Structures are given as C-alpha cells and as structure tokens.
Amino acid sequence: MFEELRIRQFRLFDELHLESLGRINVLTGRNNSGKTTLLEAILHLCGGGHQGGVLVSNQMREMIQPGASPADWATTRFGHIFHKLDTSSTISVEGRHSEQGTLSLEISFASDGRMKIPLGNGQDAAPIEGPDAILRYVFRQSGREAAETTLRCTAEGFDTSEQQGLPPFPVSILTMRNGNVREDADRFSALRRRKEHDVIRDALQKIEPRLTDLEINSGRGEPMIFGDVGLPELVPLNVMGEGMVRVARLVLSIATSPKGVVLVDEIENGIHHSAMEKVWAAVSRAASEYQTQVFATTHSLECVHAAHRAIPEGLSLHRLQPGTGRTSVAYGTDEITAAVHHHIEVR
Numbered sequence: 001m002f003e004e005l006r007i008r009q010f011r012l013f014d015e016l017h018l019e020s021l022g023r024i025n026v027l028t029g030r031n032n033s034g035k036t037t038l039l040e041a042i043l044h045l046c047g048g049g050h051q052g053g054v055l056v057s058n059q060m061r062e063m064i065q066p067g068a069s070p071a072d073w074a075t076t077r078f079g080h081i082f083h084k085l086d087t088s089s090t091i092s093v094e095g096r097h098s099e100q101g102t103l104s105l106e107i108s109f110a111s112d113g114r115m116k117i118p119l120g121n122g123q124d125a126a127p128i129e130g131p132d133a134i135l136r137y138v139f140r141q142s143g144r145e146a147a148e149t150t151l152r153c154t155a156e157g158f159d160t161s162e163q164q165g166l167p168p169f170p171v172s173i174l175t176m177r178n179g180n181v182r183e184d185a186d187r188f189s190a191l192r193r194r195k196e197h198d199v200i201r202d203a204l205q206k207i208e209p210r211l212t213d214l215e216i217n218s219g220r221g222e223p224m225i226f227g228d229v230g231l232p233e234l235v236p237l238n239v240m241g242e243g244m245v246r247v248a249r250l251v252l253s254i255a256t257s258p259k260g261v262v263l264v265d266e267i268e269n270g271i272h273h274s275a276m277e278k279v280w281a282a283v284s285r286a287a288s289e290y291q292t293q294v295f296a297t298t299h300s301l302e303c304v305h306a307a308h309r310a311i312p313e314g315l316s317l318h319r320l321q322p323g324t325g326r327t328s329v330a331y332g333t334d335e336i337t338a339a340v341h342h343h344i345e346v347r
Contacts, residue, residue, distance in 0.1 A: 001293040002042075002261070004096040009083040010107075011037045020330050022316035023287055024280075026307055027297045028347045029320035035297040038320065039173060039263040042295060045093040045105050046171035046261050049139030049149050078135055081107070099259075100168050101142030110136040110150065141168060170260035172253040181238060184245075185216050185223040187252045192216075196255065199289065203251045203282035207244055207275055242270035247279055254286040254294065262287075264296040268303040276303050280310035301347055308336050319346055 005018045012034050027035045079085050091107040135151045151160050191197045197214065205211050210229040217226040217234060225248065226234035238245055246269065253262045271279055287294050298304060307315055317331035331339060331346060339346050 001098050002095045003098055005042065005045075006092075006094045007038070007041045008092040009086070009089045010041050010091045010093065011081055011083065013037060013041070014083055016320075016328065018318055018328055018330070020316060020332060021293075022314050023293055024284055024307070024311055024314065025293070025295045025316045025318065026304060027295060027318050027320065028299070028304065030347075033320040035320055036265055039265060039295060039297065041093045042095075042261060042263060043171060043173050044107070045095055045103060046167060046169065048103075048141075048167035049105055049137040049147050050167060078109070082109075097168075102140075103142075103168060104140045106138045108136050110134040170257040171263070172257045172260070173263040173265075174249055174253050175265040181224045182222060184225055184237070184249060184252060187256045188214070188225050188248075189216055189223075191252070191255055199255055199286055200248060200251050203247055203279075203286070204244055206278035206282055207247055207271075208240060243272065243275065246270040247282070250279075251282060251286050254283065254292045255290055257292050258290040259292065261293050261295070264294065266298060267296040268298050268300045273300070273302040273306070276300075276306035277310045280307045284311045284314075299347065301345075304336075304346060305340055308340050317346060 001023060002021050003019075004021065005016075007013045007016045012032070016034065016038070027038060029035050079087050082089055082091060087109040092104065094102065094104040096102055137149045137151070139147045139149075149160065188197060188200060191200065201211065201214050204214070204227070208227075208229060211227050212230070213228045214237075215226055215234070216223050218224070225237040227237055227240060228234055229240070237248060250262075250264060250267070268276060283294060286292070304317065313333055315333065315336060317336050319329045319331070321327055321329065336346070338344070
C-alpha cells in the first residue's frame with residue numbers, strides 16, 4: 001500500500017502531503033477542495049508515466065471535445081493540469097509504498113525540439129513556433145533507472161513514445177461517467193475463469209437478497225452480466241438499478257486490480273444510504289482478499305458513518321481543505337470514533 005503521498009504543482013495543489021494512509025481511505029472536503037484532483041494525481045503515479053493518464057483525466061472532467069485544435073489542447077486541455085496554469089512549472093507526484101519503495105513522477109511541458117536556421121541573414125537559430133504541445137513524463141522507482149516518455153498533440157492526433165516497462169501495479173478508476181457493460185462482462189468472465197466470481201455475487205446479494213447467481217449472456221449481441229432473481233428469465237444487471245451496477249463495478253475493479261489501487265469518485269452515488277454499510281463491508285472484504293488499496297471520495301456524512309460501522313479498524317479518513325496551498329486533516333480510528341460519537345463535522 002501507499003503509506004504516504006506528496007503532490008506539488010498539480011491542478012489546484014501547490015503542495016499536498018498525506019500521511020497515515022491505510023487499506024481503505026475515505027476522502028472528504030467541500031466542493032473544489034481537490035478530492036477528484038487527488039484521485040487523478042494517484043492515477044498518474046500508479047501508471048508509471050503512462051501518457052494516457054492526462055487523457056483519462058480530461059474524459060473524467062468532460063473536457064474532450066471533437067474538433068479541438070492542437071493549440072487548444074496545449075493551452076486549455078494540457079495547461080489545466082498545471083497549478084495556476086503555469087506551464088513553466090513541473091508537476092511532481094511522489095509516494096512511499098510498503099513494497100515498491102519510493103515512486104515519483106514528474107510532468108512538464110517540453111518544446112517541440114525543432115529549430116529554424118536562417119540562411120545568410122546573420123540571425124541565430126530559433127525554435128520553430130507551432131501548435132504542437134508535448135508533455136514530458138519522468139518516472140522513477142527505487143532501485144531502477146528513470147523512465148522517460150512523451151505525449152505530443154498534433155493536428156492529426158496524439159503521438160506517444162513507447163513506455164519503458166510496465167506500471168508498478170494495476171490501477172483502476174471508477175467515476176459516474178465511465179464504465180460500460182462490455183468491460184463489466186470481460187472483467188466478470190476473467191474472475192469466473194479463476195473461480196473467483198463469488199465475491200461479486202456475495203456483494204450484490206447485500207443489495208438484492210433474491211439474487212442467486214450471475215452469468216454472462218448476450219443482449220442484442222453485446223455480452224452483459226445477467227442475474228437470477230427468481231423470475232422466469234435472467235435479468236440484465238443494468239435493469240436491476242444503478243446501485244447494483246455501481247456496486248458490481250466497484251467490486252470488479254478491486255478484484256481485477258490485485259495488489260494495486262482502486263480510485264472511486266463519489267462512492268455513494270446511486271446507492272441508498274441504508275445500504276452503504278453493507279457496501280463498505282463488501283469493499284473491505286474484497287480489498288483485504290485481493291490486497292488492493294482503495295481511495296474513495298464522498299460528500300455524505302451518512303457514508304462516512306457507514307464506513308466507520310463497517311470497518312471499525314483500519315479505516316483512514318482525510319479531509320481536504322482550501323488554504324495557502326492545500327492542507328489536509330487526517331483521522332485515525334480513535335479520531336473517527338470520537339467524531340461520530342460527538343457529531344463532529346468531518347466533511
């Protein structure tokens with residue numbers, strides 16, 4: 001697991017330092033306090049310098065628009081990941097991991113690297129001005145050589161350099177705007193082949209007690225997860241409600257990211273507050289079984305209380321709050337218990 005994280009010059013973070021991280025980490029804070037930004041920073045770091053992280057971030061924020069020019073990508077899309085839009089600065093995300101040691105990632109804007117050389121007029125060579133935008137990634141891990149990759153935005157699309165080596169461990173991010181039935185089916189099929197699909201069924205039974213089994217079937221030619229709830233026919237998971245889909249994707253993400261990291265934005269969305277304690281119990285069980293570390297944001301005090309009831313030991317709560325830079329307040333087990341007992345606001 002990550003035991004400590006430090007983020008500099010990324011989006012709204014001048015500098016953020018998080019300590020005392022655990023298996024299950026709940027992130028709270030007001031709007032624009034940086035909860036989603038923190039998830040994005042962890043996504044970048046866990047990717048080991050994979051250039052797709054910035055594209056995923058922009059998809060999460062619905063910032064990818066057809067027909068955008070390369071210059072627009074440079075100033076608006078890529079520029080927004082830098083603190084105060086200062087593209088001359090360098091983003092730094094660093095983590096201390098219990099098994100992998102220290103991991104760090106630096107992201108910076110790079111010039112195109114091409115030069116204009118005048119002929120016979122006595123002028124010096126100068127960089128070629130153009131719409132190309134290049135992000136440079138440098139990933140470092142204890143005991144290994146630094147790996148450098150680039151992502152270039154051109155008029156034709158994106159050019160990337162080949163990533164050297166694999167990311168240090170798997171990472172998955174779950175938001176309200178991502179996920180599809182085909183990916184759900186593929187993940188479930190992988191678990192079923194390993195005879196590990198019971199973890200999904202058991203989690204969903206906490207929401208729908210009538211559910212007895214799950215299987216992959218085709219709806220209009222597209223593989224989907226179907227459930228047996230005692231009706232004459234199997235029912236597509238998506239028909240059973242948003243909460244069922246949300247829980248399934250959450251547990252599927254954990255089960256298919258062993259010894260990795262799962263990031264969840266607004267974990268309570270689509271789930272009734274009365275079921276949150278059961279959901280947290282399922283998350284805790286799956287995370288422990290697959291040794292996966294979970295970071296989940298929430299605005300709901302009921303969600304925090306449910307997490308405390310379901311995970312009385314080992315829950316880590318961090319409240320992000322605006323200030324000079326960005327600061328956070330960490331709550332351990334005793335502090336969370338006291339806050340719940342005395343009705344202290346932790347959001």
